Amino acid sequence: xxxxxxxxxxxxxxxxxxxxxxxxxxxxxxxxxxxxxxxxxxxxxxxxxxxxxxxxxxxxxxxxxxxxxxxxxxxxxxxxxxxxxxxxxxxxxxxxxxxxxxxxxxxxxxxxxxxxxxxxxxxxxxxxxxxxxxxxxxxxxxxxxxxxxxxxxxxxxxxxxxxxxxxxxxxxxxxxxxxxxxxxxxxxxxxxxxxxxxxxxxxxxxxxxxxxxxxxxx
Amino acid sequence: xxxxxxxxxxxxxxxxxxxxxxxxxxxxxxxxxxxxxxxxxxxxxxxxxxxxxxxxxxxxxxxxxxxxxxxxxxxxxxxxxxxxxxxxxxxxxxxxxxxxxxxxxxxxxxxxxxxxxxxxxxxxxxxxxxxxxxxxxxxxxxxxxxxxxxxxxxxxxxxxxxxxxxxxxxxxxxxxxxxxxxxxxxxxxxxxxxxxxxxxxxxxxxxxxxxxxxxxxxxxxxxxxxxxxxxxxxxxxxxxxxxxxxxxxxxxx
Ligand SMILES: Nc1ncnc2c1ncn2[C@@H]1O[C@H](COP(=O)(O)OP(=O)(O)OP(=O)(O)O)[C@@H](O)[C@H]1O
Ligand SMILES: [Mg+2]
Numbered sequence: 001x002x003x004x005x006x007x008x009x010x011x012x013x014x015x016x017x018x019x020x021x022x023x024x025x026x027x028x029x030x031x032x033x034x035x036x037x038x039x040x041x042x043x044x045x046x047x048x049x050x051x052x053x054x055x056x057x058x059x060x061x062x063x064x065x066x067x068x069x070x071x072x073x074x075x076x077x078x079x080x081x082x083x084x085x086x087x088x089x090x091x092x093x094x095x096x097x098x099x100x101x102x103x104x105x106x107x108x109x110x111x112x113x114x115x116x117x118x119x120x121x122x123x124x125x126x127x128x129x130x131x132x133x134x135x136x137x138x139x140x141x142x143x144x145x146x147x148x149x150x151x152x153x154x155x156x157x158x159x160x161x162x163x164x165x166x167x168x169x170x171x172x173x174x175x176x177x178x179x180x181x182x183x184x185x186x187x188x189x190x191x192x193x194x195x196x197x198x199x200x201x202x203x204x205x206x207x208x209x210x211x212x213x214x215x216x217x218x
Numbered sequence: 219x220x221x222x223x224x225x226x227x228x229x230x231x232x233x234x235x236x237x238x239x240x241x242x243x244x245x246x247x248x249x250x251x252x253x254x255x256x257x258x259x260x261x262x263x264x265x266x267x268x269x270x271x272x273x274x275x276x277x278x279x280x281x282x283x284x285x286x287x288x289x290x291x292x293x294x295x296x297x298x299x300x301x302x303x304x305x306x307x308x309x310x311x312x313x314x315x316x317x318x319x320x321x322x323x324x325x326x327x328x329x330x331x332x333x334x335x336x337x338x339x340x341x342x343x344x345x346x347x348x349x350x351x352x353x354x355x356x357x358x359x360x361x362x363x364x365x366x367x368x369x370x371x372x373x374x375x376x377x378x379x380x381x382x383x384x385x386x387x388x389x390x391x392x393x394x395x396x397x398x399x400x401x402x403x404x405x406x407x408x409x410x411x412x413x414x415x416x417x418x419x420x421x422x423x424x425x426x427x428x429x430x431x432x433x434x435x436x437x438x439x440x441x442x443x444x445x446x447x448x449x450x451x452x453x454x455x456x457x458x459x460x461x462x463x464x465x466x467x468x469x470x471x
Contacts, residue, residue, distance in 0.1 A: 120273050121316035121375075125330035125382055126306035128298065135329060139320050217319045217362040 007187050011178045015188075018174025019195050025088070025160045025170055026199075029095035030153050036096060037103025038142070041111060042133055044104070062101045067162055070094045075166040091163035099156050106148045110141030143214035150207030154200055161196075171195060222285065224249045224386055224417050225270060230279035232265055239265050241441040243279070247386070247434075250415035254422055254432035254449070258464060262441045263421045267388050270419070271308045272301050283308065284385060306334060309379030309387040313395050315371040317363040323374045324350065324359040327381045336382065349377040353407050369400030376407055386417040394423060405431075425468055429453050437461050 008015070040059075043051045062070060075090035085093070114137050122132035142149070164173035175192040179185045225247040232240035239262045247253050255263050268274040270281060272288060281288040283304060292300060318326050327346035331337045337345060350359050353373035363371055372392055379387060389408065393401040405427050411418065412431050422428050428435055429449040436446040437456075445452060445461045456462045 115314075115316070117312060117314055117316035118318065121310075121312065121318070122330075124271055124273060124305055124308075124310040125378070126302050126304075126334055127330060128302050131333060135333060136318050140318075143320060214320070217364050 003186060004184075005187055005191075007182055007184050008191055011182075011188070014174050014178050015171070015191060015195065018169060018171040018192075019199070021088075021168060021170040021174075022157070022160055022172075022196075023199065025091055025095065025163060025168065026153075026157045026203075028092045029099065029156055029160070032092065032096035033099040033103050033152075033156065034149070036100035038107055038138060040100060040104035041107040041141075042138065045108060045111060046129070058097060059101045059104070062097045067094065067098050067159055068165065070098055071162060071166055087163075087166045087168045090166060091160070091168050095156060095160060095163070098159075099152055102152055103149060106145050106152070107138075107141055110145035111137055113144060114140045143210075143217075146207065146210050146214060150204070150210075153207065154203055157199060157203055158196065221248060223247055223282075224284055225419070226280075226282040227266075227270075228280040228282075230266070230269065230281065231277045232262075232269060232274065233277045238277075239441050240269070240276075243438075243441075243443055245436065245443065247417060247419060249385075249417055251417055251434060252412050252432045253419045254428035254435045255419060255438065256422065256425065256428060256435060256464075257438035257444075261438045263438055264390050266438070267310075267390050267419060267421055270388060271305050271310055273310075306330075306336075306382050307385045309382060309384035311372070311375050311379055311387065311389045311392045313391045315363070315368070315375045315395075317371055317375055317378070319363050322360050322362055323355065323366065323377075326363070326374055327378045330378070331381050334382075342381070346377070346381060349380055350374070352380075352410075353377050354403070367400060368396045369403045372396065372404045373407055376404075376411075380411075386419070387411065389418065389420040389422070391421050391423065393427075423468070425453065425465070437464065439464065 040055055044055060071091065071094045074094045075085065075087060078085060078090075118136050118140065119132055122136040123129075127135065160170060161172040163170055164176070167173070169177070171192050175188040178188045182188070223246040225245070227243055227245040230240055230243040231238065243266060255267070257263055265274055269276050270283070270288070276289050284307065286304070288304060290297070290300060318329065321329060324343070324346050327349055328339070328342040331342045331345070332339055336342075347356065347359065350356055353376055355370060355373055355377070358366060358370060358374075363374070366374065393404050396404065401424070408418070408420065409431050420428070420432065432449055434446065435449045435452045437444050437452065439460050445456060445458045452461070453465065456465055
């Protein structure tokens with residue numbers, strides 16, 4: 001049995017639908033992981049005692065264990081304590097937290113690298129600590145580490161395929177469904193690979209656009 | 219205008235760890251007065267300036283600004299609030315400009331007044347344009363700092379501080395990072411402020427500028443005020459050996 005890509009016809013809808021869920025998972029998780037990662041970086045640097053313990057726990061859990069286990073824990077485990085999340089939400093939470101802890105490390109390094117004079121200038125104008133961080137330090141830090149964060153985002157897009165194990169009909173699972181219909185794994189996995197590749201290219205362009213923006217002020 | 223000092227420093231001590239760098243400073247600055255702070259490197263000039271707006275906290279002593287005790291002993295949160303309020307009235311200009319590089323010149327100027335609710339965005343923009351014109355940079359409003367010369371950056375930094383409409387301005391060697399040919403344009407702006415009777419403390423190594431613009435000169439060495447007085451007296455007839463030696467060295471070097 002040779003390759004026959006005409007088999008894909010009739011399944012475009014399934015694949016496109018899967019791609020849309022993958023984009024949804026990825027975009028939601030990227031946004032959330034950046035927000036959480038930034039907050040974690042800022043709080044850890046400010047040495048706020050109230051948050052130190054919970055943050056350390058989250059970092060330990062999400063850096064030290066596999067994403068697959070985290071997905072199972074959040075989707076199947078939390079039900080036991082009464083948190084019944086739908087699969088998509090559970091997937092977004094797992095991906096966000098998993099990448100937030102890595103983002104936090106990157107952003108923390110970015111913040112530390114911003115010249116101390118920036119903070120002093122902001123405070124000398126009467127800005128509070130939070131305002132100085134928000135308006136001066138964090139934006140500069142994020143621009144500085146945009147390339148490294150971009151790599152994390154591309155990794156996140158790819159890792160989002162793991163969410164298929166809890167039944168989110170994203171691209172990988174959609175391809176699998178089509179395969180169990182047709183018994184043509186090669187064509188459908190290849191088709192999914194091409195779609196992942198295209199999505200990656202789009203994401204790369206988005207990261208480049210941010211980098212260009214920051215190049216304006218360098 | 220009242221004659222009470224707007225800045226009053228009493229028996230100020232400051233240590234970094236075991237090293238005492240300010241060893242009992244007393245200083246009064248009257249409203250509208252222009253004080254030049256001079257002295258050898260490491261004498262504590264920057265530290266003294268930075269204690270006034272509490273970028274540096276103090277070990278002991280008192281600082282009053284506009285009648286209020288700056289270094290009040292308060293719980294952390296209240297202290298932050300008190301300082302945020304106070305710093306709005308004290309402009310500071312730094313040796314290395316410290317402009318926000320991700321904001322244009324005019325955004326640098328409008329940021330604080332808008333964020334702190336001093337002005338609406340529209341008011342702040344109008345005010346910022348006027349300030350940029352005042353420092354001679356109307357045509358650079360939309361430039362990012364990286365596209366400005368050192369002298370231009372420092373003039374934007376002065377405009378940024380003035381945008382909060384401060385009651386006093388602190389200058390810490392604001393021309394020493396500049397190429398010599400750019401010093402004049404910044405000094406000119408400071409002179410203009412002096413003519414408008416802005417209260418200023420100017421830390422500087424440029425004694426000629428100090429004698430031009432200041433009406434009071436304070437000479438510091440090793441964390442103490444050695445000698446102070448009007449520029450003519452201090453520069454022409456210094457009383458202390460330490461002052462004489464310093465002036466001689468600077469004028470020869
Ligand atoms: N954050 C700090 N930690 C430890 N020591 C410090 C700190 N800041 C300043 N010092 C020390 O305090 C002393 C006074 O420094 P300061 O910067 O106030 O001097 P200055 O008169 O401004 O000198 P310059 O003319 O070189 O700017 C110096 O010995 C310096 O090394
Ligand atoms: Mg200094």
